[in-house]
Amino acid sequence: xxxxxxxxxxxxxYNINGPRYTSYPTALALQSGFPQQKVFDTLAHGxxxxxxxxxxxxxxxxxxxxxxxxxxTRHQHKADRYLDMLAKExxxxxxxxxxxxxxxxxxGGGTPTFxxxxxxxxxxxxxxxxxxxxDDAELSIEIDxxxxxxxxxxxxxxxxxxxxxxxxxxxxEKVQIAINxxxxxxxxxxxxxxxxxxxxxxxxxxxxxxxxxxxxxxxAASIEQVIALNPDRVSLFSYAHxxxxxxxxxxxxxxxxxxxxxxxxxxxxxxxKFTAAGYQFIGMDHFAKRADELAIAQQQGRLxxxxxxxxxxxxxxxxxxxxxxxxxxxxxxxxxxxxLPDYYKALEQDQLPVVKGFTLSADDRLRAALISQVICxxxxxxxxxxxxxxxxxxxxxxxxxxxxxxxxxxxxxxxxSEHSLKVTELGRLWVRSICACFDAYLDNEATAPRYSKVV
Numbered sequence: 001x002x003x004x005x006x007x008x009x010x011x012x013x014y015n016i017n018g019p020r021y022t023s024y025p026t027a028l029a030l031q032s033g034f035p036q037q038k039v040f041d042t043l044a045h046g047x048x049x050x051x052x053x054x055x056x057x058x059x060x061x062x063x064x065x066x067x068x069x070x071x072x073t074r075h076q077h078k079a080d081r082y083l084d085m086l087a088k089e090x091x092x093x094x095x096x097x098x099x100x101x102x103x104x105x106x107x108g109g110g111t112p113t114f115x116x117x118x119x120x121x122x123x124x125x126x127x128x129x130x131x132x133x134x135d136d137a138e139l140s141i142e143i144d145x146x147x148x149x150x151x152x153x154x155x156x157x158x159x160x161x162x163x164x165x166x167x168x169x170x171x172x173e174k175v176q177i178a179i180n181x182x183x184x185x186x187x188x189x190x191x192x193x194x195x196x197x198x199x200x201x202x203x204x205x206x207x208x209x210x211x212x213x214x215x216x217x218x219x220a221a222s223i224e225q226v227i228a229l230n231p232d233r234v235s236l237f238s239y240a241h242x243x244x245x246x247x248x249x250x251x252x253x254x255x256x257x258x259x260x261x262x263x264x265x266x267x268x269x270x271x272x273k274f275t276a277a278g279y280q281f282i283g284m285d286h287f288a289k290r291a292d293e294l295a296i297a298q299q300q301g302r303l304x305x306x307x308x309x310x311x312x313x314x315x316x317x318x319x320x321x322x323x324x325x326x327x328x329x330x331x332x333x334x335x336x337x338x339x340l341p342d343y344y345k346a347l348e349q350d351q352l353p354v355v356k357g358f359t360l361s362a363d364d365r366l367r368a369a370l371i372s373q374v375i376c377x378x379x380x381x382x383x384x385x386x387x388x389x390x391x392x393x394x395x396x397x398x399x400x401x402x403x404x405x406x407x408x409x410x411x412x413x414x415x416x417s418e419h420s421l422k423v424t425e426l427g428r429l430w431v432r433s434i435c436a437c438f439d440a441y442l443d444n445e446a447t448a449p450r451y452s453k454v455v
Contacts, residue, residue, distance in 0.1 A: 010411060011260045017451040018432045018442075021375050022307045023328055024368035025358065025441050026451075027335065034334055034357030039327075043096040046330040047317045050097065051104035052131065053308065054086070054123070055322030057340070058114040060147060063181045064251045065169075065211060067240055069324035069338050070110045079119050081344075082322075086123070088347040089321055090130035097319070102131045104313050107141040113148040117155045124159045138163055140202075145188050153191060157198045164195050165204040165235075170211055171222040178212040178256060185225070192229045202292070205231045209266040210239035212256035219266050220273065227277045233294060234279065234287040235309065236270045238263070241453075260453070267429065283310045283376055284431050303376040310376065323353070331360040363440065366391075371435045378423040378431065404437035 019026045057071045058079055071078070105127065115123065127133065140163035141156060156164070168188060169181060176182045195203050205226050209219065226234060241257060243249040258266065271281055279287035280295040286309065288294040297303045297312045304311055306318055307326050320327045324338040334357030337343045346353035360368065366389050373380050386394040395402050408414040413427030414434060423431055436442055 008261060011264070013407070013411075014413075014430050014433045015260050015453055016433055016436070017453055018436045019439070019451050020432065021371050021435050022305060022309065023326075023333060024371050024439070025333075025360070025364060027326060027333070029441055030333055030335055030356040030358045032356045034354055036352050036354060038332065038357065038359070039334055039352060039354060040096050042329050042332045043093075043100075043319075046100075048099070049101045049103050049317060050131075050329075051306075051311075051313045051318045052102055052106070052127070053318060053320045053322075053325055054105065054107045054112075054127075055109065055320065055325045056082075056107055056112045056115065057110035057323055058082070059109065059111045059144075060114060061180065062248050063169075063179055064248045065179045065181075065208065065239055066248060067242065067246045068108075068110065071340060076114075076116060076119075079115050082340075083119060083122055083126070085344050085347045086322060087126050087130075088350070089353065090126055092347075092350065092352055093319070093321075094130045098132065100132065102133045102137060104138045105133070105140070106138075106308055108308070109142060111144045111147055112141050113143050113152060117152055120152075120155065120159060140165065142167065143191070144183075145191050146183050148191060150191075150194060153194055154198060157200065162200055163202040163204070164200050165206060166192065167206045168222075168226065169206060169208045170214065170219070171225050172214070172218045174213050175211050175218070178252065180251070189229060192231065202232045204233040204235060205229065206235045206237065207270070208237050208239050209270065210241070210258060210263045212252050214258050214262075214266060216262070216265050216269060220269050223270055223273045227273065232289055232292050234274060236267070236274075236285050236287065238267070238285065264429065284428065286310045298377070301377060305372055305376055331365055333358045333360075367438055367440060370438055374421070374423065374438075375431055375435055378428055380421040381419065382421060383419045398438065401437045405434070408434055408437070 055069065056079075057069055059070050059072050060074060062070075062072050139161045141161050142165045144167055166188060169179065170176060171185055173182070192203060192205070207222065207226060241249060241252070243252070274287040275281055278289065280290050280298065282288050282294055282298055282303065283305065286294065293312055294303070294310060302312065304313065306313070306328060307320075316328060316330055318328045320336065323336055323340055323343040326333065326335045334354045336353045337346065337355045342355070343353045369389070370380065370385065373385070382394050385391075391397050405414055405416070408427065408430070409416055413424055413430055415422045415424060423434060427434060
């Protein structure tokens, strides 16, 4: 992607609060009172292959930027009780999914490596007991380098994990201090090298742009250090500053955050440097080596997006286990309680801890497919899409979206012909705003701080 000169007027015009579209509708559409039987019925008729997401909420220390569901504690024994509850949740699901194959497992948090080696072993034993995991399944885990010893990393490999993702965020010490996540650069380098020696098939590094005190010069240095580590994939996430929703973010002064033009410059630096180093730009925030299956999936039009980001797995086959986890299966979404006492209480009564859910309508499914196509591939074959979804007149159906798209077309962010819609290079950086044109749920509250700024 070539360098783009940012126009402040363009930034002011399109830098709205908008969803990241890891699902459509977003999780905010989920409604309370979702019946447990609906979950079981969905699983009975859903796909025969599943991806599992396991949420492990514990962290030893608070990272100020984090918007994830987390529990800060130094008490290791709390994870034992949590594993007891995961076992109960898996046991409830088991009769309804015993016939289904699990080909992907991802552990996120929180900090999955908060768990001891013994606790990790117990968790894997529970998964093997309750699910039919395929021999070639992808097993991935998010790693905080500060909580992962060499022995723990070796143990993860012995347990069958074949993919690791390291939370780097930024190598600059001033930024690390500001976000309360100081980590030794040499430690990260060592763990990445050891991961490679141990035979993990994929190594991902996470960076975040838009953090306090980030400047183009220092962030460029962090990017160069990441490139030198030669990961298979890189995630370059936009920092979502929502202090009204996440208390830890109130410790970050607004004055320390880069402006929207600087933030876009940081993103542009990442795009320029990673693509020059041979990585393929995937979607709006991922990079992968060209031989990586994520890059191949994009080249072949198979790339999809779910609550974990861009993926080669289907959108509609993810089962979430653990507090706050969201499931998305066969057009149905449901979410577990975020509150640990409530999560535990439901399971102690042999009930799923589901607190809300949503069943997609025909219109929801249609819009979800369109938004997924645009946010993954940045173009839409209108003729083919209309035929697939039995639309006699595409633009008649999307008349409101067409009206909202007009300024994007005028400003060169989107190109529309009779048969196609294409997001331009410049428009790619505003793809969330473009997708929002097709979102039937956004209303006058869309500018309220329910969502982060697009930039």
